[in-house]
Amino acid sequence: MGSELMAKETKISMAVIRRLPKYHRYLGELLRKDIDRISSKELSERIGFTASQIRQDLNCFGDFGQQGYGYNVKDLYNQIGKILGLDKEYKTVIVGAGNIGQAVANYSKFERLGFHLQAIFDKNPKLIGIKIRDIEVKDVEYLDTYLKENPTDIGIICVPKEQAQSIADIMVRNGIKGIWNFAPTDLVVPDDVIVENVHLSESLMILSYRLNESNLFKE
Numbered sequence: 001m002g003s004e005l006m007a008k009e010t011k012i013s014m015a016v017i018r019r020l021p022k023y024h025r026y027l028g029e030l031l032r033k034d035i036d037r038i039s040s041k042e043l044s045e046r047i048g049f050t051a052s053q054i055r056q057d058l059n060c061f062g063d064f065g066q067q068g069y070g071y072n073v074k075d076l077y078n079q080i081g082k083i084l085g086l087d088k089e090y091k092t093v094i095v096g097a098g099n100i101g102q103a104v105a106n107y108s109k110f111e112r113l114g115f116h117l118q119a120i121f122d123k124n125p126k127l128i129g130i131k132i133r134d135i136e137v138k139d140v141e142y143l144d145t146y147l148k149e150n151p152t153d154i155g156i157i158c159v160p161k162e163q164a165q166s167i168a169d170i171m172v173r174n175g176i177k178g179i180w181n182f183a184p185t186d187l188v189v190p191d192d193v194i195v196e197n198v199h200l201s202e203s204l205m206i207l208s209y210r211l212n213e214s215n216l217f218k219e
């Protein structure tokens with residue numbers, strides 16, 4: 001079951017991909033509770049997607065489930081992890097050691113997922129030299145040299161938006177292929193570099209919209 005990973009290798013929609021981390025998280029919780037199999041119906045009750053949505057999503061990648069048996073939780077967890085690339089290890093650096101940069105650096109779960117923070121950079125002399133989770137903050141002046149000497153997979157941008165593009169440029173010219181961008185700006189990068197933006201304020205605006213639309217918010 002599920003051995004032919006990505007057997008149906010057509011272009012999978014981003015909508016499906018964006019649901020996979022949620023499957024992965026729930027399946028991880030089931031594993032920790034020693035639950036070894038689950039039907040799409042039970043999974044749908046826990047996750048909140050319809051059973052047919054779940055079957056459809058997982059079908060995009062291969063033959064995961066078995067009629068009358070459901071899904072093998074560990075198998076599915078591992079397969080989704082593989083699809084998400086979590087079976088690999090990534091070297092990361094953070095640029096910008098302020099509020100967001102420090103919060104990201106301190107979140108040790110990323111290490112368990114395979115994202116290994118190697119270095120942190122900032123330009124503020126008050127921050128250069130301090131240690132965050134045993135990693136000393138370096139002067140951003142050395143970012144270029146560091147990346148040349150230490151090939152890095154993912155750059156995490158946590159600087160003000162005015163500074164973000166120049167940091168991205170340094171990352172790109174030193175071979176970084178994935179940028180996790182926290183700055184509220186649209187970075188311009190070549191086609192072979194992937195940017196994933198994180199915008200907490202957009203998420204907050206959606207919450208605000210939903211609160212207001214549902215009339216739950218009383219002024």
Ligand SMILES: NC(=O)c1ccc[n+]([C@@H]2O[C@H](COP(=O)([O-])OP(=O)(O)OC[C@H]3O[C@@H](n4cnc5c(N)ncnc54)[C@H](O)[C@@H]3O)[C@@H](O)[C@H]2O)c1
Pocket residue numbers: 095096097098099100101121122123124127140157158159160161163167181182183184198199200201
């Ligand atoms: N993604 C989100 O949801 C979200 C939420 C809040 C803030 N932000 C954004 O994240 C970024 C960081 O926010 P913050 O609250 O951590 O700000 P902050 O001011 O606490 O930290 C920014 C850090 O970047 C450093 N810096 C500035 N220019 C630099 C450069 N060229 N090279 C290296 N370091 C440099 C500063 O010295 C500072 O330490 C901002 O762009 C902010 O708008 C994003």
